[in-house]
Amino acid sequence: MQEYFLLFIGAIFVNNIVLAQYLGNCPFIGTSKESGVAIGMGAAVVFVATMAAAITWLVQAYILVPLGLGFLQTLAFILVIASLVQFVEMFLKKMVPPLYKSLGIFLPLITTNCAVMGIALICQREELDLKTTILFSFASGLGFMLALVLLAGIRERLAVRRLPIAMRGTPIGLVMAGLMSLAFFAFKGMI
Numbered sequence: 349m350q351e352y353f354l355l356f357i358g359a360i361f362v363n364n365i366v367l368a369q370y371l372g373n374c375p376f377i378g379t380s381k382e383s384g385v386a387i388g389m390g391a392a393v394v395f396v397a398t399m400a401a402a403i404t405w406l407v408q409a410y411i412l413v414p415l416g417l418g419f420l421q422t423l424a425f426i427l428v429i430a431s432l433v434q435f436v437e438m439f440l441k442k443m444v445p446p447l448y449k450s451l452g453i454f455l456p457l458i459t460t461n462c463a464v465m466g467i468a469l470i471c472q473r474e475e476l477d478l479k480t481t482i483l484f485s486f487a488s489g490l491g492f493m494l495a496l497v498l499l500a501g502i503r504e505r506l507a508v509r510r511l512p513i514a515m516r517g518t519p520i521g522l523v524m525a526g527l528m529s530l531a532f533f534a535f536k537g538m539i
Contacts, residue, residue, distance in 0.1 A: 352483055358539045359487035365463045366495045367529040368536075372463025375454045376496055377521050381507075386500035388447040389454060390493025392436050394486065397464045400429045401485030404468040405478055425468050433458045463492055495532075499524060 363369060366376050372393075379389040404425045412418050437455055440448040448455065458464060467488045471481040502524050511520060 352480070354539050355480065355484055356487045359484050360491040360494060361532065361535040362539050364491040364495055364532050365467060365488045366492055367525070367532040369466065371466040372461050372492060373525075375457055375461055375463075376492070376499065377518060377525065378457075379451065379454045380496055380499040380521060381503055382450070383497060383500045383504060385447070385450045386496045387493070388440075388444070389451055390489075390496045392440070392451075392455065392458060393461065393464065393492050393496075394489030396429065396432045396436060396458055397467045397489040397492070398482060398486045399432050400425070400464055401468045401471050401481050402478065403428045403432075405471060405476075405481045408472055409478075421472070425465060429458075429464055429468070463488075495528065498528060502528075 359365075365371050366373065375389060375393070379385050407424050407428060408418075408421065412421060412424060433456065436458070437448070440451070440455065467485045470488075471484060476484060499521065503521055506520055506524070515523070
């Protein structure tokens with residue numbers, strides 16, 4: 349039980365997919381301007397990352413490896429992730445139209461979000477079992493969401509402050525992401 353707790357906390361804080369492993373920076377910077385959008389994008393990534401890691405684990409264990417098709421891993425994983433993103437996109441378009449519109453181009457970009465693909469590949473590289481894969485991918489998605497919501501809160505506060513013109517928008521977002529990354533490195537000694 350303690351092993352799972354440490355894995356969960358480690359994936360969120362110590363080995364945060366965005367701030368420690370530098371995966372998923374495009375949607376991280378692009379959708380972190382408003383807290384509502386950040387929460388929606390974070391929830392979508394949590395769902396897609398968890399489902400993608402579980403399904404790709406099954407595909408790897410029961411199709412690719414037994415048939416000797418390991419070289420198709422990347423292609424198979426991208427197809428799984430793209431299918432899940434299409435499902436999420438259809439759901440949001442039907443059930444939550446304002447969030448669908450606010451996410452804009454970044455929702456389809458989850459398909460090419462290297463954080464989602466990275467989580468699935470990390471689970472395979474570490475040879476995690478299915479239960480551990482689901483826990484790790486869920487925690488990694490939560491870590492992505494936490495970083496996204498924190499950056500959105502910081503950027504909302506900075507939007508009403510006087511900043512040099514050259515630092516407005518993406519530049520200050522990148523600076524804040526770097527400072528957050530340094531802050532999260534303080535967790536390295538925890539686990």
